[in-house]
Amino acid sequence: MQIEFEGTYDLTSTLECGQAFRWRRDGDWYSSVIFNNNVKIRRNRKGVEFCSSPDDELALEPLVRGYLRLEDDLDGIYANINRDERIGESIKRFTGMRILRQEPWECLVSFICSANSNIGRISTNVEDISTKFGRAIRVNGDVRHTFPTVDVLAEAGEQPLRDLGLGFRAKYVSATARIIAEGGLDLFALREASYDEALESLVALPGIGDKVANCIMLFSLDKLEAFPVDVWIDRALREWYPAVAEKKLTKKAMRPWAQDYFGRYAGYANQYLFHGRRLQGK
DNA sequence: AGCCAGGCCCTCC
DNA sequence: GGAGGGCCTGGC
Numbered sequence: 001m002q003i004e005f006e007g008t009y010d011l012t013s014t015l016e017c018g019q020a021f022r023w024r025r026d027g028d029w030y031s032s033v034i035f036n037n038n039v040k041i042r043r044n045r046k047g048v049e050f051c052s053s054p055d056d057e058l059a060l061e062p063l064v065r066g067y068l069r070l071e072d073d074l075d076g077i078y079a080n081i082n083r084d085e086r087i088g089e090s091i092k093r094f095t096g097m098r099i100l101r102q103e104p105w106e107c108l109v110s111f112i113c114s115a116n117s118n119i120g121r122i123s124t125n126v127e128d129i130s131t132k133f134g135r136a137i138r139v140n141g142d143v144r145h146t147f148p149t150v151d152v153l154a155e156a157g158e159q160p161l162r163d164l165g166l167g168f169r170a171k172y173v174s175a176t177a178r179i180i181a182e183g184g185l186d187l188f189a190l191r192e193a194s195y196d197e198a199l200e201s202l203v204a205l206p207g208i209g210d211k212v213a214n215c216i217m218l219f220s221l222d223k224l225e226a227f228p229v230d231v232w233i234d235r236a237l238r239e240w241y242p243a244v245a246e247k248k249l250t251k252k253a254m255r256p257w258a259q260d261y262f263g264r265y266a267g268y269a270n271q272y273l274f275h276g277r278r279l280q281g282k
Numbered sequence: 283a284g285c286c287a288g289g290c291c292c293t294c295c
Numbered sequence: 296g297g298a299g300g301g302c303c304t305g306g307c
Contacts, residue, residue, distance in 0.1 A: 114289080115290060116286090116287060116288085116290080117288075117289090117303095118286095118288070118305085119288070121287085121305065124305095165303080165304065166303080168301090168303050169289095169290095172290080206290090207289090208289095208290085210290095211290090231287085232288065252297090
């Protein structure tokens with residue numbers, strides 16, 4: 001099915017910049033499991049084309065639109081965050097890269113798994129969790145699995161997750177799943193909550209600190225002002241922003257500084273700086 | 283072999 | 296309140 005839209009979209013950068021962990025590339029097609037469907041997608045002249053299974057594409061289309069954040073006015077956002085030549089360069093280089101609107105629970109677990117890890121390993125962890133605890137979706141001989149529900153992971157407990165190689169993150173995933181399963185937090189409700197409210201709720205969960213909470217808010221809870229500070233952003237800000245270096249801002253102090261500096265779309269600035277700095281390597 | 287990875291948490295000062 | 300060390304595991 002074709003989704004037509006105006007405006008730019010760099011699907012490759014968007015799906016490969018490290019905000020989502022289950023997309024696989026095969027030629028110009030990308031495939032993953034989202035909304036309990038095996039979804040294939042590719043860029044074309046008029047927009048993006050996608051296939052879904054088992055559900056009808058017509059039913060999935062609004063969800064895919066939402067996932068891809070096609071409603072974001074990129075030019076408006078660029079104009080808003082373009083405060084200096086550093087961010088300007090990154091915008092020029094990765095024009096069309098978007099933040100995704102992922103499913104909150106999968107996003108939350110993915111970023112608990114990200115602690116002291118790397119993208120390759122996180123991808124393996126998330127895929128292994130799905131294979132072991134998710135529901136099989138078969139498409140033309142290909143089998144992928146849905147990401148398991150909160151209840152399934154709450155019931156599973158810590159040890160099976162350790163056996164999958166999550167390491168010390170297993171107890172955090174398990175404990176957080178149990179809290180949410182028992183009604184300790186409504187993740188979707190956080191989409192309507194303020195940034196501060198959502199942050200406070202998330203960091204109360206085991207395994208979620210300021211950085212991970214900001215990732216979850218940015219990539220799944222519609223908080224475009226979220227600004228996760230990881231080692232790459234830490235490097236980018238210290239190397240590229242004299243104000244940060246001169247003030248000797250700690251990692252902790254960088255987030256509020258950047259949110260004030262870049263404004264309400266600071267999360268977009270974050271993703272462009274992150275991507276640029278990470279490709280540059282250490 | 284030893285260090286580090288897209289942090290978090292706990293202890294101690 | 297913030298600095299320092301431990302934590303699973305895999306990759307270099």
